[in-house]
Amino acid sequence: MKEAVRRAHPFMPNSVDSIKQGLLQELGIDSVEALFEQIPSSHRAAGTFNFPPALSAEVELNRHISSLLAKNQSCESHLSFLGGGCWQHYVPAVCQEIMSRSEFLTPVWGTPSSDHGRNQVWFEFNSQLGELIAADMVGMPVYSWGCATGHAIRMASRLTGRHKVLLPRILDPERRAVIANYCEPEEMPSHIAMIDIASDPATGGLDLADLRKHLDESVAAVYLETPNYLGVIETQAEEIAAMARAAGAETIVGVDPISLGILKAPGDYGADIIVGTTQPMGVPMSCGGGLGGFIASRDEPRYAHEYPTLMLSIADTAREGEVGFSMALMHQSSYGSREDGKDWTGNSTYLHAIAGAVYLSLLGPEGLRELGELIIQRAHYAAQRLNGIDGLSVPLQQNFFKEFVVNFDGVGKSVAEINAALLERGIFGGIDLTETFPELGKSALYCVTELHSQADIDHLANTLQEVCS
Amino acid sequence: MSKPVKLRRFQAPIWDEPVIMEMGVPGRRGAHFPAAEDAVAEAVGGAGALVPSAMARPERPALPELSEPDILRHYLHLSQETLGMMGISLFGTCTMKYNPRVNERLAARPEMAQLHPNQDPSTLQGLLEGVHNFDLMLRELSGMDQFVFQAAGGADAAYTHTCITRAYHAARGELKQRDQIITSIQSHPCSPATANTAGFEVITLPLDEKGYPSLEALKAAVSDRTAALMINNPDDMGLYNPEIKEWVRIVHEAGGLCFYDHANFNGVMTKIRAAELGFDACMFMLHKTFGVPKGGGGPAVGAYGCSAKLAPYLPGPLVTLDNGRYALTDPGPHSIGKVREYYGNLQQVMKAYAWTRAMGLEGLSEAADISVLLNNYMEKELLKIRGVTRSHPDIDGWRLEMTRYSLEQLYEETGVTVADVQNRMVDFGIDAFWMAHEPWLVPHPFTPEAGEMWSLEDIDYWIAVLRQVSDEAYSNPQLVQTAPHNQAVQKVKVEPLEEPDHWAMTWRAWKRKRSAA
Numbered sequence: 001m002k003e004a005v006r007r008a009h010p011f012m013p014n015s016v017d018s019i020k021q022g023l024l025q026e027l028g029i030d031s032v033e034a035l036f037e038q039i040p041s042s043h044r045a046a047g048t049f050n051f052p053p054a055l056s057a058e059v060e061l062n063r064h065i066s067s068l069l070a071k072n073q074s075c076e077s078h079l080s081f082l083g084g085g086c087w088q089h090y091v092p093a094v095c096q097e098i099m100s101r102s103e104f105l106t107p108v109w110g111t112p113s114s115d116h117g118r119n120q121v122w123f124e125f126n127s128q129l130g131e132l133i134a135a136d137m138v139g140m141p142v143y144s145w146g147c148a149t150g151h152a153i154r155m156a157s158r159l160t161g162r163h164k165v166l167l168p169r170i171l172d173p174e175r176r177a178v179i180a181n182y183c184e185p186e187e188m189p190s191h192i193a194m195i196d197i198a199s200d201p202a203t204g205g206l207d208l209a210d211l212r213k214h215l216d217e218s219v220a221a222v223y224l225e226t227p228n229y230l231g232v233i234e235t236q237a238e239e240i241a242a243m244a245r246a247a248g249a250e251t252i253v254g255v256d257p258i259s260l261g262i263l264k265a266p267g268d269y270g271a272d273i274i275v276g277t278t279q280p281m282g283v284p285m286s287c288g289g290g291l292g293g294f295i296a297s298r299d300e301p302r303y304a305h306e307y308p309t310l311m312l313s314i315a316d317t318a319r320e321g322e323v324g325f326s327m328a329l330m331h332q333s334s335y336g337s338r339e340d341g342k343d344w345t346g347n348s349t350y351l352h353a354i355a356g357a358v359y360l361s362l363l364g365p366e367g368l369r370e371l372g373e374l375i376i377q378r379a380h381y382a383a384q385r386l387n388g389i390d391g392l393s394v395p396l397q398q399n400f401f402k403e404f405v406v407n408f409d410g411v412g413k414s415v416a417e418i419n420a421a422l423l424e425r426g427i428f429g430g431i432d433l434t435e436t437f438p439e440l441g442k443s444a445l446y447c448v449t450e451l452h453s454q455a456d457i458d459h460l461a462n463t464l465q466e467v468c469s
Numbered sequence: 470m471s472k473p474v475k476l477r478r479f480q481a482p483i484w485d486e487p488v489i490m491e492m493g494v495p496g497r498r499g500a501h502f503p504a505a506e507d508a509v510a511e512a513v514g515g516a517g518a519l520v521p522s523a524m525a526r527p528e529r530p531a532l533p534e535l536s537e538p539d540i541l542r543h544y545l546h547l548s549q550e551t552l553g554m555m556g557i558s559l560f561g562t563c564t565m566k567y568n569p570r571v572n573e574r575l576a577a578r579p580e581m582a583q584l585h586p587n588q589d590p591s592t593l594q595g596l597l598e599g600v601h602n603f604d605l606m607l608r609e610l611s612g613m614d615q616f617v618f619q620a621a622g623g624a625d626a627a628y629t630h631t632c633i634t635r636a637y638h639a640a641r642g643e644l645k646q647r648d649q650i651i652t653s654i655q656s657h658p659c660s661p662a663t664a665n666t667a668g669f670e671v672i673t674l675p676l677d678e679k680g681y682p683s684l685e686a687l688k689a690a691v692s693d694r695t696a697a698l699m700i701n702n703p704d705d706m707g708l709y710n711p712e713i714k715e716w717v718r719i720v721h722e723a724g725g726l727c728f729y730d731h732a733n734f735n736g737v738m739t740k741i742r743a744a745e746l747g748f749d750a751c752m753f754m755l756h757k758t759f760g761v762p763k764g765g766g767g768p769a770v771g772a773y774g775c776s777a778k779l780a781p782y783l784p785g786p787l788v789t790l791d792n793g794r795y796a797l798t799d800p801g802p803h804s805i806g807k808v809r810e811y812y813g814n815l816q817q818v819m820k821a822y823a824w825t826r827a828m829g830l831e832g833l834s835e836a837a838d839i840s841v842l843l844n845n846y847m848e849k850e851l852l853k854i855r856g857v858t859r860s861h862p863d864i865d866g867w868r869l870e871m872t873r874y875s876l877e878q879l880y881e882e883t884g885v886t887v888a889d890v891q892n893r894m895v896d897f898g899i900d901a902f903w904m905a906h907e908p909w910l911v912p913h914p915f916t917p918e919a920g921e922m923w924s925l926e927d928i929d930y931w932i933a934v935l936r937q938v939s940d941e942a943y944s945n946p947q948l949v950q951t952a953p954h955n956q957a958v959q960k961v962k963v964e965p966l967e968e969p970d971h972w973a974m975t976w977r978a979w980k981r982k983r984s985a986a
Contacts, residue, residue, distance in 0.1 A: 009828070009832050009835065010827075011567045011569065011760075011827065011828065011832075011921070011922065012832070012835065012836060012839060012921045012922070013922070013923070013924035013925070013927075014839050014842075014843065014921065014924060014925055015835060015839065015921075019925055020838075020839070020842065022925075023842050023843065023846050023925070024842070026846055026849065027842075027845055027846060027849065032838045032841065032842055034867070035841045035842060035845055035867040035869075036740060036841065036867075036869075037866055037867060038703070038708070038709040038711065038866060038867070038868075038869065039709050039711070039737070039740065039741060040711050042714070043711070043713070043714065043741055043745075043746060044740060044741060045739065045740060045741055045742045045745065046742075046745060049609045049610070049739065049830050050609055051606060051609060051829065051830040052602075052606075052826065053829065054826065054827065054828060054829020054830070054831065054832055055826045055827055055829070056827055056828075056829065056832065058569075058571050058827075061571060061823060061826060061827050062571055062575070064826065065571075065572075065575045065599070065819070065822075065823050066575065066578075067595075068595040068596070068598055068599045069575065069578055069580035069581055069595050069596070069819075070580060070595060071594045071595030071598070072580040072581070072584060072592060072593055072594065072595045072596050073580075073588070073592035074579045074580050074583040074584055074592075075579075075583045075584065075585055075588075076579035076583040077579070077580075078592075080585055080588075082585040082587045082588065084587060085586075085810050085811070086585060086586055086587075086810075086811065088583070088585065092500060094537060094540060094541050094544075096577070097541065098541075098544040098545070098548065100573060100577075101544075101545075101548040101553075102553065102554065102555070103548040103549070103551040103552070103553030103554070103555060104548055104551065104553060104764070104765060105568065105573070105762045105764060106553065106554045106568050106762050106763065106764075107551075107552075107553040107554040107558060107565075107763060107765055107900065108558070108560050108563045108565070108763045108765065108766070109560065109563075109765075109766075109901060109903075110551070110552050110553070110558075110895070110900050110901045111891060111892055111895055111901045111953070111956075112958075112960075112961040112963070113892065113895060113953045113956035113957060113958050113959065113960060113961065114481070114551075114552040114895035114900065114901060114953065114956055114957075115551050115552060115553065115765075115901075116550045116551065116956070116957040116958045117486070117546070117547035117548055117549065117550030117551035117957060118547070118548075118551040118553060118765055120486065120488065120547050120550070121544065121547050123488070123974075123975075123976075124488060124489045124490070124976075126974055126975055127488070127489075127490050127975040127976035127977065128489075128490070128532055128533075129975075130974075130975035130976070130977055130978075131490075131530045131531045131532055131975075131976075131977060132530045132532070135975070136974075136975055136977055136978040136981070137974050137975065137978065138974055138975055139974070140766075143621035143622065143625060143767075143809050144621070144809050144810050145810070146807070146809065146810050147621075147809055154666075172810070174807060174810040174811060175810060177806040177807035178806075178807045178808065178809055178810055180806055180807075181628075181632050181805060181806060181807065181808055182666075184635075184667065184668045185635060185639060185644070187635075187639060187644040187645045187668075188635070188644075188667070188668030189648075189668055190668055191668070226524070233520070233521055233524050234524070235521045235523045235524055236523075237523075237524065238523070260526065260530065261526070261529075261530070262516065262520055262525065262526055263520065263524050263525070263526055264523075264524045264525060264526050264527070265526065265530070284577075284582035284583060285582070285583065285584060285585050285586070286576070286581060286582050286584065286814070286815065286816040287581070287584035287585070287586050287588075287593065287596060287811070287812065287815045287816070288586035288810060288811030288812055288813070288814075288815065289768060289813065289814035289815050289816040289817060290768075290816075291621075291809070291810060291811070292768075299969075299973075299974070299975075299978045300969075301969045304969065304972070311972070311974055312974060313966045313971075313972045313973055313974055314488075314973050314976070314979050315961050315962055315963065315965065315966055315971075316961075316962050316965075317958050317959040317960060317961050317962065318951070318959040318960045318961075318962065319958070319959040322485075322958055322959060323488070323958075324958045324959075324961035325961065326961045326963045326966060327966075328963075328966035328967065328972045328974070329966075329967065329972070334624075334658045334659060334661075334662030335658055335906070335907065336907055337907070338658045338661045338662055338671075338673075338907065339661035339662055339664065339665035339671040339673075340665075341658070341662055343662070343666045344624050344627075344628065344658075344659055344662035344663050344666055345624065346622045346623055346624025346625065346659050346769075347621075347622035347623060347624070347754075347756060347763070347766050347767040347769035348621070348622065348766050348767040348769075349621070349764075349766075349767045349768050350764060350765045350766035350767055351762075351764030351765060351766075351767065351768060352767075352768065354544075354765075357489070357544070358540060358544055360532060361489050361499060361532070361533055361535060361540050361543075362499035362500040362537065362540055363499065363500050363532075364493075364497075364498065364499055364500075364532050364533060364534045364535065365529035365530050365531070365532045365534065366498060366529070366534070367498065367499065367500040367501070367502065368529075368530065368532070369529060370501070370502040370504075371502050372516070373505070373515075373516030374502050374503065374504070374505055374516075376516050376519045376520065377505040377509055377510060377513050377515075377516050377519065378505060378509055380512075380513040380519055381505070381508075381509040381512050381513050384512055384513065398519070398521075399521050419589070420589075423589060423591075423592070428585065428588055428589075428592075431587050450502055453506070454505075454506040454508055454509050457509075
């Protein structure tokens, strides 16, 4: 066996024997072990660690990780119609370029002066998002849409002193599971009851009669989404918000901001608190690792004082005419007040806000309009094409944005079998709704974006025709 | 021990970069999208007819209109106006790490970036293999039986623990009774904050003269109402609680769970295992200890590991290996469900896996050694600087990977605050140091963490800058109090930001308030 020569590790500049020896001498000790004197020997790790060998050579590491990743099939190698809570949109190259700048990628916190540029980008993201959703107050991003909704419901509960939230029955099961944890189980003192509101099968929107039945002065908030989990644009949003207001409840609206180049801004139809996703705005899906969420509202102290997020404000500096940025209202965060703060905050998805700032400025008002128009046209084209296939139907053929439900009740195969057949043909079919929404029968949620050309949609239709016949 | 240090003539770029909301010209474009294909438009008509009129946007959003090169240069300017670890960042408790760029390149590949979480697991085998292998490595490091990566940060992992605590006691019918979580005043704020959010009452133990809470204080706090203990060790002052095994025994005896916040793992990697100390669960921050970029605050990962006893309560799905195939497996009916949608920031988990493979077991051990060695070297040098003392000066002995210092003496003798010193150090290209979490137990605290990524030359430079600023504080305090002088902008006036008429979290709010003023 050959003698291994100890080499300094490439990530550690002090991994050099002479440096370590010099440091030990400075401290007047013989061995680094002396420095661990605080840890009793009975606390020290017993036995050995079963670890794979180090891959300190980048050429080897690169090969190892690449070979792992090569076992995956992606939405680039395949034609994907998956959406639901994570969507495949085009990520402009400039987003990637800026997001990978070391100054943004690697650090944590600086001072308002030394991190001025980064803080400005964050402010520009919040400001552009504020224009898109029509809200004057936007908090720093949170982990996801589901987490944003959970926090917003808790804000509403604190604002109203009530412990009940009305949510759409049609809700992403992933998001619902997250919200459930924020609402706490019944045993806990601040448990918030989650009440489902049915949807109107004819329109796909909320069933207002069912809403009216449950809406009273015990309700902290009405939560609605548009487009909702099944892609439907809620046409009665203004009326729902008015009903909630009349009952003294907050209206929380969840949105996909990428739809707002063509859809009305929630701040303009009565939303009190607005939540949603940041992922479609310049962030790749990364198997769900691209998720991010936001919380926004009108700029009123009553809302401002309930935010759990960090709040970045523009401000004057000591130099006349110069502006900078700093955190406001820190005392109400968990950093400022521990358990007396509002919920909690911590590391979030702030790098995604940088991608989002670049994305929104690249698109601008006209780019967002073009994008929205393209998506809604192609999605409707896809719905038409699939609805024309024997055994398939698209129950709701209007008032949707980029997602729609396809029903396979007329096909003698399950959605799982159909998706398996599609996969063999290089297509990721829509999310199977059979178990999560049994009332929809054998159904799947299909998502169409700007990445799907007419040819892609035709290819999907032809392939479905083949596998469903 | 090293050569004399020459201070750099640092000057941050000043671009006077306008806020993007005031840039651009109507009609300028930064991105085009194609029109729908003719056949598509023919089949469905114009987009206008597809949008229900009640929900059609009447006016375009007031977003800036710029061209692509304008935008690229604007954001490059802003990146240059960010010190962002271009200098030296010893931000204590956050463990500043080298983030290998090969991992960024790999994570950007479509086989990672263009994966959808609802893809069939058969199409995610390489990713799941990497995640599972990393789970196995963390099990080795902690002694835990299962890890899950759903939590999108350290605080989210603490929250995961509070949710699991609820489920565990609920399954025993004891949740109503067990309504208290115990922590220490030196724990990260996320421990008490997540416990409170989950609905628990928080008991915070003070420190005694040894630098950690006494066993008596713990015994007095523990009862049949105890749901869990949430604790870090060592703490942010570099002090290790040698009675921690007894702590765990006492809490277990009372029927509570014990959660180990491993935020300060860097100095004890490969030295101790949470499970061997008796803990039921622990948390590693992959964006701190395990080489994943911090991104200025995420996307992050709080890797939550637990014993077999708690595994049924984990959020799901779990990545498992069944007959040679990797699967996404439901933890079962006791699972707490989800703390965040899907599986976690898996691109970051893959980076952590790659970093840990590059380091290897010996590399981790060496990194722990270096971080503790350098911290104690720094301590020796920093305590020579006028006005600098360390927390708990009466506690002799070596600290672990961090030491907490105080500038109380400097403040009393010069009027210069710890924030002034921080603002002056950035003038020399030094990123802000960490002061301390609230509440401050020592006045004017600061907490540098040397870690393993900075060279001895860097550490000597950092020390030299603090020495320089101390000299300035004694000779010309106003110079320090009006700092920074070499940064992108001058000191921000933060006092008005607590006032509703002054805070402005968006440009539209700022415009409105400025025109009203």
